[in-house]
Amino acid sequence: MPTLVWFRQDLRLADNPALQAAISAGDSVIPVYIHDIKSEGEWGPGGATQWWLHHALIDLAEQFNKAGSPLIIRQGDSLKELEKLIKETGATSVVWNRRYEPLIVKRDTEIKTQLRNKGLKVDSFNGSLLHEPQKIKNLSGNPFQVFTPFWKNCLANLQFGTPAKAPKKIQGPTQPVSTVSIDSLKLLPKIKWDQQFSKEWNPTRAGAESRLAEFKKAPVKDYNEARDIPNIDGTSRLSPYLHFGQISPLEIYTAIKETPFAETKSGQRYIAEIGWREFGYHLLHHFNHTPEKALRKEFDDFPWQPDPKLLRAWQKGKTGFPIVDAGMRQLWLTGWQHNRVRMIAASVLVKHLLQPWQAGAKWFWDTLVDADLASNTLGWQWAGGCGADAAPYFRVFNPVLQGEKFDPQGEYVRKYVPELAKMPAEWIHKPWEAPAEVLKAAGVTLGVNYPKPAIGLIEGRDRALEAFKNLRNK
DNA sequence: TTTTGAGTTGTTCGA
DNA sequence: GTCGAACAACTCAAA
Numbered sequence: 001m002p003t004l005v006w007f008r009q010d011l012r013l014a015d016n017p018a019l020q021a022a023i024s025a026g027d028s029v030i031p032v033y034i035h036d037i038k039s040e041g042e043w044g045p046g047g048a049t050q051w052w053l054h055h056a057l058i059d060l061a062e063q064f065n066k067a068g069s070p071l072i073i074r075q076g077d078s079l080k081e082l083e084k085l086i087k088e089t090g091a092t093s094v095v096w097n098r099r100y101e102p103l104i105v106k107r108d109t110e111i112k113t114q115l116r117n118k119g120l121k122v123d124s125f126n127g128s129l130l131h132e133p134q135k136i137k138n139l140s141g142n143p144f145q146v147f148t149p150f151w152k153n154c155l156a157n158l159q160f161g162t163p164a165k166a167p168k169k170i171q172g173p174t175q176p177v178s179t180v181s182i183d184s185l186k187l188l189p190k191i192k193w194d195q196q197f198s199k200e201w202n203p204t205r206a207g208a209e210s211r212l213a214e215f216k217k218a219p220v221k222d223y224n225e226a227r228d229i230p231n232i233d234g235t236s237r238l239s240p241y242l243h244f245g246q247i248s249p250l251e252i253y254t255a256i257k258e259t260p261f262a263e264t265k266s267g268q269r270y271i272a273e274i275g276w277r278e279f280g281y282h283l284l285h286h287f288n289h290t291p292e293k294a295l296r297k298e299f300d301d302f303p304w305q306p307d308p309k310l311l312r313a314w315q316k317g318k319t320g321f322p323i324v325d326a327g328m329r330q331l332w333l334t335g336w337q338h339n340r341v342r343m344i345a346a347s348v349l350v351k352h353l354l355q356p357w358q359a360g361a362k363w364f365w366d367t368l369v370d371a372d373l374a375s376n377t378l379g380w381q382w383a384g385g386c387g388a389d390a391a392p393y394f395r396v397f398n399p400v401l402q403g404e405k406f407d408p409q410g411e412y413v414r415k416y417v418p419e420l421a422k423m424p425a426e427w428i429h430k431p432w433e434a435p436a437e438v439l440k441a442a443g444v445t446l447g448v449n450y451p452k453p454a455i456g457l458i459e460g461r462d463r464a465l466e467a468f469k470n471l472r473n474k
Numbered sequence: 475t476t477t478t479g480a481g482t483t484g485t486t487c488g489a
Numbered sequence: 490g491t492c493g494a495a496c497a498a499c500t501c502a503a504a
Contacts, residue, residue: 398485
């Protein structure tokens with residue numbers, strides 16, 4: 001009797017426990033993807049991730065065609081579609097790899113119960129984490145709220161084999177199963193905003209593999225420094241592949257562990273980044289209000305000053321702080337923003353501009369190809385100083401100093417903010433302080449073709465420190 | 475049981 | 490220019 005393999009954020013054939021289990025069961029295997037945005041509430045895939053998903057599904061379908069069992073695509077309520085498929089195919093068992101977003105956990109638990117009540121064999125697996133959140137606890141039996149002890153605990157308890165290779169041949173159903181086209185899911189954006197995306201990304205399994213291979217053999221010993229320079233391709237850029245499970249953290253971990261890089265400071269740093277992803281899932285699981293509300297309760301009445309105009313300026317890369325504007329335009333243009341710049345842009349939005357971190361999180365959610373609820377929530381609460389192991393309130397990034405430190409020649413700014421292309425390095429991160437003749441020579445008129453800073457740096461910093469200090473005194 | 479030290483990513487100020 | 494201290498409060502593990 002056939003087994004349905006319900007694909008979600010595990011769009012790969014290799015190292016896929018649910019798929020493996022279905023194949024081991026010995027009968028035919030029917031892979032299915034159900035597009036069910038309604039059940040995801042506020043956190044259905046954003047625009048950029050939908051673009052990625054479109055291409056990832058095409059790629060996955062090709063791989064299944066080659067293996068001999070075509071990928072079935074459906075749209076609508078997950079349970080209803082699964083039930084229809086069970087009826088149509090005579091499947092007696094359903095398997096999937098687990099997801100961890102609060103709403104999805106609720107939905108999937110319900111589906112599992114319903115299907116089991118109907119007599120089906122249903123199993124779920126861990127396909128996307130080194131450690132599932134419910135398994136990691138501190139000595140008092142509580143979830144961790146600080147990264148370092150969390151990660152030490154994880155490293156001390158690593159238990160897994162080598163990732164399974166992709167099956168070459170999969171036995172498909174004897175009768176064709178009805179499916180809809182990937183195009184009919186309408187995942188591509190209506191406005192032509194994604195033109196640059198395909199130049200920047202290869203959203204396929206092959207893309208993930210070549211990126212990992214490249215990262216492994218590159219002069220990775222410099223990762224610790226290079227990863228902080230936005231104008232250098234010094235990070236692995238595997239985040240979007242990880243989000244959709246085109247590659248698994250176990251595959252990455254195993255591949256890195258085979259290299260001498262793994263034992264270096266840089267290598268450990270990189271593996272710890274996988275750890276931060278795990279920590280995000282840990283926090284999301286144990287504190288499931290955090291996508292919407294701060295982990296720390298006292299932040300419920302933080303005096304944010306929501307201002308649609310300021311938010312808009314930030315989103316469009318028109319804050320007047322060159323490093324922030326470059327980052328926000330890189331995001332819009334390429335669906336991705338360098339990690340260092342994410343921190344600077346987030347800090348400026350939350351601290352200098354006093355915009356609620358949730359507004360920034362929402363924008364990132366819609367525009368990042370690697371948008372992932374666990375990591376996005378952790379990142380924004382970290383920047384806002386309101387989460388677990390967050391940046392201390394007094395750590396206010398200075399966008400000028402950060403620009404000068406991590407983009408000393410201003411190349412990153414010049415690449416994404418062409419208005420400033422002719423500014424000399426000395427002034428490019430603080431054009432408002434540049435002498436009139438320098439501005440003139442560079443063709444920059446502040447307030448005309450490049451904005452004046454949205455707030456004075458000292459004023460913004462002091463205002464933020466004051467707000468955070470008052471919060472503490474409550 | 476209590477105490478102690480350390481903890482992703484920074485900035486400013488004063489010596 | 491360089492360097493250390495100060496800028497909280499809390500979590501967690503080890504002593």
